[in-house]
Amino acid sequence: MDTSRSYLEPSSFSKKMAAAIIIVYAVITLIPISWMVMTSFKNVDSAISYPPEVLFEPSLEGYVNLFTNRSRQSQEYLDSLPPPQNWYEELVRSREMVITGPSKFLGRYSNSMIIGFGSTFASVFLGALAAYAFSRFRVPLKDDLLFFILSTRMFPPIAVAVPIFIMYRKLGLGDTHLGMIILYTVVNLSLAVWLLKGFMDEIPKEYEEAAMIDGYSRLQAFFKVVLPQAMTGIAATAIFCMIFSWNEYAFAVLLTQFNAQTAPPFIPTIIGEGGLDWPAIGAGTTLFLLPVMIFTIILRKHLLRGITFGAVRK
Amino acid sequence: MSQIKIVNLQKSFGDFTAVKNSNLTINDKEFFVLLGPSGCGKTTTLRMIAGLELPTSGEIYLGDEEVGMLRASERDIAFVFQLFALYPHMNVRNNLSFPLKMQGYKKSDIKNRVEEAAKLLRIDHILNSNISSLSGGDRQRVALGRALVRRPKAFLMDEPLGTLDAEFRELMCLELKKLHLDIGATTVYVTHDQLEAMSLADRIAVMDGGEILQADEPNIIYNKPKTKFVASFIGSPGMNFFEVNEGISKDQSFVNIEGAKFDIPKQLEESKGSKNFFGIRPENLTLNNNEGLKGSVFGVEYLGSRKIITVKTSLGEIKVKTDISINVKLNENVQVKPLNNNIIIFDGQTDKSLNSEFIK
Secondary structure, X not given: OOOOOOOOOOOHHHHHHHHHHHHHHHHHHHHHHHHHHHHHOOOHHHHOOOOOOOOOOXXXXXXXXXXXXXXXXXXXXXXXXXXXXXXXXXXXXXXXXEEEEEOOHHHHHHHHHHHHHHHHHHHHHHHHHHHHHHHHOOOOOHHHHHHHHHHOOOOOHHHHHHHHHHHHHHHOOOOOXXXXXXXXXXXXXXXXXXXXXXXXXXXXXXHHHHHHHOOOOHHHHXXXXXXXXXXXXXXXXXXXXXXXXXXOOHHHHHHOOOOOOOHHHHHHHOEEOOEEOHHHHHHHHHHHHHHHHHHHHHOHHHHHHHHOOOOOOO | OOOEEEEEEEEEEOOEEEEEEEEEEEOXXXXXXEEOOOOOOHHHHHHHHHOOOOOOEEEEEEOOEEOOOOOHHHOOEEEEOOOOOOOOOOEHHHHHHHHHHHOOOOHHHHHHHHHHHHHHOOOHHHOOOEHHHOOHHHHXXXXXXXXXXXXXXXXXXXXXXXXXXXXXXXXHHHHHHHHHHHHOOEEEEEEOOHHHHHHHOOEEEEEEOOEEEEEEOHHHHHHOOOEHHHHHHOXXXXXXXXXXXXXXXXXXXXXXXXXXXXXXXXXXXXXXXXXXXXXXXXXXXXXXXXXXXXXXXXXXXXOOOEEEEEEEEOOEEEEEEEEOOOOOOOOOEEEEEEOOOOOEEEEOOOOEEOOEOOOO
């Protein structure tokens, strides 16, 4: 019998099995994403060719189409124009079209950024204050309040779409950045309060007491001593909030049209001439994926520590 | 540095009264220990002095100033927590300079004061280390250093040695005492460990059930306890008590119990009722074979230089601290006899000690 390892340690066979399962799972989840990224680098023809092309000549046509509005022109008109100034103009001309201006994508994308990060910051900030209060102070009806806060997650948010639509129209919040930030913050806040309260409970109150004795007010102690120690929880909460508000589709379709429309309802409306412009949609979704991915990678260390936090006594 | 005075201090949490109507004066430059079992209100008292709890009623004076309702940050005191509460996201130097930063000192002044305190506590070589990499003793020193840098009016310590292992605790006890002699700051120290209290304190206040039972120098607390609780809590093992079902009158000088004669110091006060308690320290008793209380040996603990022998008698179990030369076997019949008349009589109704020649 092999006694070189402890009984608690997995055998090399089970380690290999675990690796194999993870690889299979990763491949299954990554295929649609890699197909999406591949589509974004195809040209319009190879994107819809049958059988599908796995090996193809990469093209930036999808990205050019995503960022521009174009119109089809006759060959005579194209010939009468001065030669193209740059590579993307040349690409568009080769399709017998001219660029008529930038598309709305950049505006929609920055709307998503403003609303996504804005509501994430607001949820985490307000959530941290509320969680600290619930964790440290004797709040009257504390348990009832916490349950009430949680109960806002017990129905799908879209169930209240109609009242919110009417309220927003009356209040003039429809199709505004502020309106969307408030909406996503409200939806995320219950999650933020509950998650962060758990983390705050784990931080011994002696830390802020020590800071208060050292001459700081409670609010200063909160910012200088409690928040830095709650970083793991804040990172985990921020990621969950960000993912929700970044991906939210239903309210965005319902409440935004021009001014504050986010990327999710915009991307499917990219329709090319004579059929869907799959490379442009692929390019849009690929770019749409990046911010959350980068955000999560930056906070990944905290996230991993965060969701196992409190499982083992420090 | 200044005197701390608490007047009629009371603290209730809902129906529970943690500290009852307490009065105490802690002198300038004194090392004062609050001693008692857990839940006796000693930590609550300390936290009220610190400003971490607000009193339900009563006053707290720091020097001449009434501070009872001031915030902790406005009191100019330092607090050392049992779990140290060092900020884990800062290194040692930043932990030490944290209290100074708030007070708006110049950077160079902060640096000087931090290094001065670090030198005093011999932690100058770890100033740039992370808190998580420090040993228990070094954390303790950093916690003391953070209290020290501000040169506060008073130091408050809540069982600061509680988490250290026994060997290290003794060493830190000595260091604390030396530190106190060096800087001469008014210190209030909370502990449940009587040995710590005895070795550190200029004066000790023994607390139980939210009340301060006695505040005196260590030798007076040990030799002349004012209540039965103080007598039983102090000393290892604590004092023996025999129930006596007779009244004690003024000028009485002996009592017969179960056929054994006990000389007692001349009483200056008579008891209120007919049920009273004799208190005798284990070291004031000895064993022999011909006089005293009859009983059988129930247990023998060997302590190196002394032996503690538990004898079962008709009055209950009695602990006797004897010389190691005395050899007895379990269940052997012996007799317990007092060595002297160092006996304190506690009134059965009030649990307070009666005045005598010995204890006035």
